[in-house]
Amino acid sequence: MSKAILPGATVGVLGSGQLGRMFAIAARRMGYRVHTFSSKSDTPTGQLCDVEVTASYDDLEAVQNFARGVDVVTFEFENVPAATVEAAATHAPVRPSGEVLHITQNRWREKSFLAQHGFPLAAFRKVCSLDELRTGLDEVGFPAVLKTAGFGYDGKGQSKIQGPGEVELAFQSLNGQEGVLEGFIDFEREVSVVGARGLDGAFVHYGVVENEHRNHILDVTIAPAAVPPEVEREAVAIAQAVLESLDVVGVMCVEFFLQRDGKLLINELAPRPHNSGHFTFDACVTSQFEQQLRAVCGLPLGSPEQLRPAAMANLLGDLWQDGEPNWAAACAFPDVKLHLYGKSTAQPGRKMGHLTAFGDSIEAAKQTVCAARSALS
Numbered sequence: 001m002s003k004a005i006l007p008g009a010t011v012g013v014l015g016s017g018q019l020g021r022m023f024a025i026a027a028r029r030m031g032y033r034v035h036t037f038s039s040k041s042d043t044p045t046g047q048l049c050d051v052e053v054t055a056s057y058d059d060l061e062a063v064q065n066f067a068r069g070v071d072v073v074t075f076e077f078e079n080v081p082a083a084t085v086e087a088a089a090t091h092a093p094v095r096p097s098g099e100v101l102h103i104t105q106n107r108w109r110e111k112s113f114l115a116q117h118g119f120p121l122a123a124f125r126k127v128c129s130l131d132e133l134r135t136g137l138d139e140v141g142f143p144a145v146l147k148t149a150g151f152g153y154d155g156k157g158q159s160k161i162q163g164p165g166e167v168e169l170a171f172q173s174l175n176g177q178e179g180v181l182e183g184f185i186d187f188e189r190e191v192s193v194v195g196a197r198g199l200d201g202a203f204v205h206y207g208v209v210e211n212e213h214r215n216h217i218l219d220v221t222i223a224p225a226a227v228p229p230e231v232e233r234e235a236v237a238i239a240q241a242v243l244e245s246l247d248v249v250g251v252m253c254v255e256f257f258l259q260r261d262g263k264l265l266i267n268e269l270a271p272r273p274h275n276s277g278h279f280t281f282d283a284c285v286t287s288q289f290e291q292q293l294r295a296v297c298g299l300p301l302g303s304p305e306q307l308r309p310a311a312m313a314n315l316l317g318d319l320w321q322d323g324e325p326n327w328a329a330a331c332a333f334p335d336v337k338l339h340l341y342g343k344s345t346a347q348p349g350r351k352m353g354h355l356t357a358f359g360d361s362i363e364a365a366k367q368t369v370c371a372a373r374s375a376l377s
């Protein structure tokens with residue numbers, strides 16, 4: 001096994017958003033140096049890093065220079081081009097591997113991989129033409145959801161197709177990109193499992209959490225989810241098997257639809273810390289960000305134990321509609337932690353920060369986090 005990369009070493013992060021920021025906080029706390037690479041400057045991650053490199057992901061010379069200056073490379077954003085990862089990998093280990101990134105950055109490859117390995121999924125078909133969409137709909141049925149295969153997140157590049165009259169418009173919305181058609185799932189709720197896998201194959205997880213979305217964007221996470229123990233066991237077993245079959249070194253989130261009959265279907269994978277694991281920053285012995293650091297550095301993983309029931313609420317740019325939110329009002333809730341990502345412009349739908357609240361029960365934690373968020377405006 002390779003030697004552990006110890007405190008004092010430098011970790012390179014491809015991507016520069018809030019996930020990299022929280023990763024950098026965890027890494028700096030443990031005495032690592034952090035460099036970040038993205039096409040932007042004064043970024044949420046860069047503000048916390050020793051070095052912020054601003055260059056295009058296609059500038060492979062800049063990527064190689066970046067990788068030369070660090071001991072290991074990880075990413076916080078899965079839409080990094082494969083060539084960028086390959087260029088980085090010539091100078092430093094990249095964890096998780098470029099192969100994990102390659103599979104999970106494209107819905108078609110991800111679903112095909114999961115289907116080949118026997119994981120439960122909604123029916124899906126590849127769509128490159130209007131004819132393929134029509135054939136796919138004959139097989140999958142209405143309603144269905146058409147998504148771009150690549151570069152989609154938070155419901156971007158998605159359209160629901162209710163009936164034959166909506167087929168052409170949905171196809172046009174792909175804008176010439178390859179698509180994936182999925183059967184629409186009338187789920188009972190959405191849940192996820194964030195897990196971490198070490199360089200030695202050790203696996204830890206944060207249990208099952210429940211995710212409520214608004215406009216396709218995660219709104220509130222409740223941890224732990226109120227699901228029967230058999231659902232919990234099944235979701236964790238699937239998540240562990242997914243991380244093992246992809247040979248992940250790092251953190252991965254497996255998002256599920258929980259159907260009304262209690263069966264789970266995988267919606268999608270995220271090969272990095274995930275919004276539904278933000279509560280771990282405050283609520284767990286070892287956060288998902290520290291776990292990512294430990295995994296990619298080849299250190300033993302920490303305890304994922306959750307100390308209290310918790311709920312997380314995202315703060316989107318919409319909250320700034322009438323000016324700066326009233327931060328003091330949220331801080332007046334003693335069981336609430338405020339996280340802001342250092343983004344200078346608040347656009348509607350943009351993730352600007354989050355709140356985490358604790359309670360004696362998940363209901364109490366959820367009520368508190370929602371009350372604190374309401375107090376902001």
Ligand code: AMP
Nearest residue numbers: 145153154155182183184185213216268
């Ligand atoms: P995604 O980006 O694929 O995770 O989609 C964002 C959200 O859209 C999900 O969290 C669901 O709330 C909803 N959604 C996506 N795909 C489906 C589907 N096949 N059936 C029902 N809802 C879906």
